[in-house]
Amino acid sequence: MIRSSIIPRLSLRNTNMTIVYRRDLTTLGLRREDPKRVWERRTALTPEAIRTLLKEQKEELQVEVESCGRRCFSDQLYAEAGAKIVPSLSNDVDIVLGIKEPPVTDVHRLIKAGEKVGKKRKWMMFSHTHKGQAYNTPLLASFLHPTQGQTLIDHELLTAPSTGKDGKPSRARVAAFGWYAGAVGAGEALSMTGVAMLKRGIASPLLHLPRPYALGTLAEFKASLRKCGEIVRDSPISGAKGQEPIVIGVTGAGNVSNGAKDMLEELNVEWVKAENLAGLKDAPTNRIYACMIPTSSYIVGKNGQPYDRTEYYQSPDQFKSTFAKNIAPFLTTIINGVGWSSSFPRTITNSDMSTLLSESGDKQKLVAVQDITCDKEGTLEFVNQFTTIDQPYYEGPGGMLISSIDILPTELAADASAHFSSKILPYVKRALFAEVEGNKSAEDDTLQKAKIVERGELLEPHSWLLPKVESWRSSDPSTAAVSAISQDGFTKASGSGGKKKILLLGSGLVAGPAVEVFAARADVQLAIASNNLPEARALIKGRSNIQSVSLDVGDDAALGATVAASDVVVSLLPAPMHPQVAKHCINHSKHLVTASYVSPEMKSLDQAAKEKDVLLLGECGLDPGIDSMAAMRILDRVKREGKKVTSFVSWCGGLPEPSASDVPLRYKFSWSPKAVLTAAQNDAHYKLNDEIMTVQGHELLSRHFPKVELWPELPLEGLANRESMPYAEKYGLGEINGLKNLFRGTLRYQGFSKLLESFRKLGLLRGDPLKTVPESWEDFLLLSASRELEHDKLIEGSEVSGVISNLLGNEKVEHEALEALQWLSLLPSATSPSKAASIPLPNLKSPVPVDYFAHLLSNKLSYSPGERDTCLLHHSFTLSSPTDPTRAETVTASLICYGDENASAMSVTVGKTLAFASLRVLDGKVKSRGVRGPYEKEIWEGTLKSLEDVGVVVKEEWN
Template sequence: MRPQPVLLARRRCTRQITTSAHAKAVTVGLRREDPGRIWERRCPLTPDAVHELVRDGVNVLVQDCSRRVYRSDEFVKAGASLHPTLSPAHIILGIKETPLDELLTSPVHSTTTTSTSESAARTHLMFSHTIKGQAYNMPLLARFLNEGDAQGGGSDPLPRLIDWELLTDESGKRTVGFGWFAGVAGVLESLSTLAHVHLEHGVASPFLYIPRPTLHPSLPSIRASLKRVGDMIKEGGTPRSVGPIVIGVTGSGKVAQGMLDILEDLPVQRVQVKELERLVRDPEADLHKVYLVHALPQDYFVRVDGQAYEREDYYKNPHLYVSQFHTKIHPYLTLLLHGAGWAQGYPRVLTNAGLAEALTIAQTLPGGDKARGCVVGDVSCDVEGGLEFLPRHSTLSAPFFSTRPPGHPEGLPGMTVMAVDILPSSLPLDASQHFSKGILPYLQTLIKGYRGEGSRDEGIERALERATVTRGGKLQGGNRWLEEPLSAWRASLSATTSCSMPSSTSASTSTSEKAVGAGGRKKRVLLLGSGMVAGPVVERLGSRADVEVVVASNAVEEARRLAERFGSGRAKAVHLDVGDLERVGELVAQADVVISLLPVPFHPTIAQQCIKHRKHMVTASYISPQMKELHSSALASDTLILNEIGLDPGIDHCSAFSLLKSIRDEGKRVRSFVSFCGGLPAPECAEDVPLGYKFSWSPLGVLRAARADARFRLDGKDYKIAEPDLLRHHFTDVPVSNVLRLEGIANRDSMPYAETYGLGSPGELRSVLRGTLRYPGFCALMQGFKEIGLLEFELKVRLDDWSSLAQRAFEGKYKDGVKGDRASLMSALSSVVSAGSEGRLAEALGWLGAIPSAVFNDMPPVPKGEMAPIELFAGLLAHKLAYKPGERDMVVLHHEIVASPASPSLSKTEEIYTSTLMAYGTPVHSAMAMTVGLPVALAALRVLDGRVGMRGVRGPEEEGLWRGVLGGMEEAGLGMRERVRGGGMGVGVEGVLGEGLRRTMGV
């Protein structure tokens, strides 16, 4: 149980008023945090602090919140009252910024005990995230001002905004904050991550028992648990196979101090940088200790001319310094705890190239095969900053992840990174107590000011003045410079009002009016991402003279080449770290429409920024549960978040909607819906290669798809195929072409698409099926790979060379040793694979080099360390089955819908409606890039021109949108070919599929 505040026992509703009889009544409001921040449990005041305020005659109101670390009834016992809006409050406190729809800017009508009434401006205190000119929060700042989007500007006084981050002493040192707690929580989460990584390498360490902060009620409880781990290390030591445990700490601020303080609960021995190599190589090193090196800038930064580090010179000439961290420190670390800050223009502590060199050294050291150098806790959370290989933040729900930096050598292990950016929130009780104690003197001074009392602390008064961002509708002191970003934001808002947020009735706007933005400026599309499908997007957008394209990517050189090659002089590239929400917000605010081609996990974050800035967004990805949750807020801000407008999903939706409308317009009733789609090598590129398949990206997703369940309805029967049988029970013939022979695999759960397409209840349909296309033999060979263990996730194996891959996978899965010669190995493999597939399996394994073979050509480096067979196999396939120069890919999409007259008396008269697309790659764009990128661009242009009326989180179900996309695809030579013919049950794709499935299932 969490310790209860000692004052609670004597708190009741009776208040002890100590102020004068004529003092003004002052009300303080304690705000709930943004409901969207699920882990934000901190509170700026404790119940003890509330009790102290109430005792001094202050009215305290609290918004009810079930997530807060303190229960609402604790505040009530302390003398506070619950209030849903805090509208009577003079002073409103929160941790993070207030959501705009909850911000109170109207004045408070105060009443003294002599019944004199007057208006008083409120005071808001928060970490507002406005003081650096963050574009994404300019709407919040504007609400405190007389101009722009402010609510007010008349005679009523606007509120005062005080930012916690600006509270400093006379020397400029911050007086309130959470840095120390970030350091403490970062150590705990990182040690827990280290234990997980060691366990993956077959080693159990005492760090398995490290207390995760979110699982403990308070810091004393955590420290008691941590000390028990320390006692285990003192008594039993750490595993010898990982070598001496060496923890490195960087930084010298509050974060680093928190790290160093909490580590003292372990049996720590401090060492110097110069001692690291000798320590790690010493076979007699004492394993009953944890070795700690606190690496400071002078330990790893040197001038390029060889001179030693000098702090003043470093900050004056950072470009003259380079890091030696990768050779002097990192190879010897079991865990790096990074707490040093970083800014553009300064050298990184560890670059991607430096990391590769460091891991190469680490592989030669004791514990090198057990992830030495491969685990990092980045508490600074600068994405692609001081540690260049940090690609993103993590969350308290999933605190660590694996990553391989761009260009990371195949033979080296990847990194496991803890990079939670809200670490203090995992210690909500202790962090809140610390913060409450720090801010209480400032709050009491503000209260005295509202009362008109004298004898206030002048030092605190000056600090509050320095921390005031706005007052009376005007920017204050050193924050007046914020007028510049505010003006830029207002200008962009004014300029885009007529074109970026059109109503559904604006489709009749003239061509000339739609062609330019307000004031004659070009419309701006922000394209996030520069990967494989971005080329056609830039090319199509760049064909419009009235459109400017901004390609934002962390691979800025790739983005620049993309803009120069396809942008027609109307595109430019900018560097963007997606984890930098301030920069993301700036770019979103300057755009008219945002296109996200980023990985799926980033879409909700980008969508939130678009909703905040009222900018429409377009993406090709499926609507995830996280995106669905944003629907209401998108509607409220009159914003469209358009998803599922690529190939699959995308063109498949558009063509299905089109075909279904034609059928319904004829008064027909849908009996069956079957759809297949596949990205394949062109036939001439699929010959003589295993699987008849080529990869232009990592094949891990393809391999994982072979381990999925499937659910669908076919010929009036519901099927649920479990993962072990998915490949066995494939469709041996999918007759979508008279030329190509193709087979198919059921694609996960097809049943919800009956609702998506308005087909009615699945039980009333004969078939509802979506599938993936492959060349014949793919499923049987993939099943063989699966049966011998190559698709295993759970076990770990180590390769002598690539020819031992099949042997190690088999031995790991079946716990049975086998001789390594080809004859013995194939005999063992043949004993577990499906009858009749042994010959083709042996041929494919030999071609890939996964078994002993006479010829091994073009093999990638052999990975060091242990990995899952599926990871090793994916790496081998990515190398051996990559597209070569001059080769082309192919996309096939085919719908078949069976319909009949709605009248029951005519129900036996059926027709088969088909819609088919076959597209081939060109020397400029792959077929996949064209069929994903072009629909995205076409949809974005329609949104940009005000020709889409939908709002909220949506797919391409609006008729004008899907018709426009299909028309644009037709103009580009990528149109769907529709046909109608007579038929019935057992005819067409539906009948062939049913017959083939029954055959593979043996029924």
């Protein structure tokens, strides 16, 4: 087929002629799976899907299919669909598509040939690299620099916005084999159970149930299950002494478990609840019983408290499994669909299994275990081997049969492939033609999140894998799968000498995304200095260019020595500590970057910093940070176009996503709670509707803006944000007299300010210490409220309602405050459904109410697993033109950033902004010296560009 050159094509739209240029012919390559995987018969796209693709893109697409006699669809079917059958993919291929990871030698061949002609290529597969799997490090290294232009898209990471079972926003896999793994796993488990029962001297109809691969199709497999179920029901009830019915237990609640459940339904099992398993001992033997086993039936608190999902995911180490004691003794077979991570309790430990066997002797009921998750020594610790379709099980503890096959769906290869193909096809289309069409869709976002490597570089959040690749490349080539030598197009990673050194002070809530950015740079050595060493070490994740340092910032000598060893210092410490750090930076001629406002104390160091050629750069977070950078980008254009700003109104805020906001204050904390509480008591100074306003800190909450209409779906209110007036000079807006509005505000959900004002009136936000150290949370409320009265008498618990009424003076406000205080377990003898009373009082140097309250809220109003936060930013400028002063132009800039399972939106917008700005300083791209904010183009332009590259985009509209 002749590849087309760039050909202009004319089209008419709205009577205006436009020219659309068609790029070179695009080639999709469907590869054969690794020949060593004898049973892998699946395919990523069926012949029918290929036919559809070619029909839709018949002038722009060709498809190459590597010949394979093992694949579930024949070469002939693909040829009839219009594909070109080839012995191996050619250099023309733009996208290489497959199921499992290919042999590294095949990858090298294509890459090496493509680089000779500058070929950029995308690879789509289940690569098994994003978790740092050591055995596939050579594969990951193949796609990375010095390789050019390779992009790796992992099927496992293709996720789209969804709604979780709890009704909250989440992301769900769009192309997976989980259901088929569960369905086939159930078939294997049942067949294996028949064999296991025979070993016990019992012949069950399950013995004659064909394994799924022997039937070939899902329909035939279901039919065989139904027939087997009929035989079981028609069998006579056994009269043998001690013979019990077969009981199947299924763990998990996802697609895997649902696949198993659906097949058991075809078998016509009788479903029972977990609490009724013990009663099945004498049930009829001509029935097969099954149970979907919920986590709540076997996970309990170590202190005896019942299972609570939120608490379990927050503190899994406080829970244990009773499965071996309360569930396993009553099961014949376990079908495990629950994955495992090391921080969670195992379902059955080796010790549990030993106890189970010792208590039952050689007569334990459990005879078969099918671990569909294939977590070796994972949630079922005794499962310590993988098995294959050829050898599906091995004999485990107590003689039970155990199966752990990692390619179960291939037993029903055609059906599983058809399902997967239908799901993956839209994303293959987008990967092929998105750049040509030049438009965006939800599928683009899905593809972007699934990229591990793009154009030879690791993307976030996968940068932590780079040290693993470097370590592999620097190892003995004879031990590597493919030698990292120059003639193969690969070079060994350079040594660690000469790296640029960054010192990160602090390891708290926003540190993670900053660390990810720094770690992605192979030429950077990062030291995380913290007084919480375990927290700092947790950020390393095995990366060789990061180290942790134990540091008490109060030890001035140690701080100075640590600063002296760095090139650039990045501080996540509380703002009052920055002047101390800055003085050491000046003494040792080191640059400093922070996310905090430039305080008067910091500003006083300006001249000293200039004299030592040092930059002290502040306000590089979200607010302050992205807000100022986005404003300066707009104002740069305003200046170039000779226009004038007549109004500037800005709002910014970090909030829980609406479905996670049904709590007091409608707020949850993704950054410092104390900072939120103190910010709500700052003085404010601004101009609105040509009137200059001053608000004292103690009035700020009561003088909030009750309705801020920016996004229709969000019921927002606002608070004035400190000093707005200096921004006329900072941003270069001109004289304040020439501005109708100059306002910066903080966004909250409606109801926040009234309730927090109640807490303020009760003394919970005060910064001066109590006279007495509270002994409980109820005592804390009583001590704080007592001090707000005009006498020193300590109120009793029975008096608290009257005191609250007296201090708040409004029946509705009082009622809302009482409900919130009870929810927080601050009222005497109150009970809280979230057990906040179990949170211990912090051991403070001084009994300051705001510190106690911040500690309580940080625990009580924390995000649960699966909940997301969001960061909002909205600027509105009004401009006048020098040629037509009567014509007003409106410009807006807006950002909505959602957190995900890897990081909160607040930590991303603050941490990554800080990191990207710091790297510009480290690389010598910022020439300014002294105390600065992000107002120079050399700072904001590159930082905003880096943020956009990782998906944090401020959208502008000029009207």
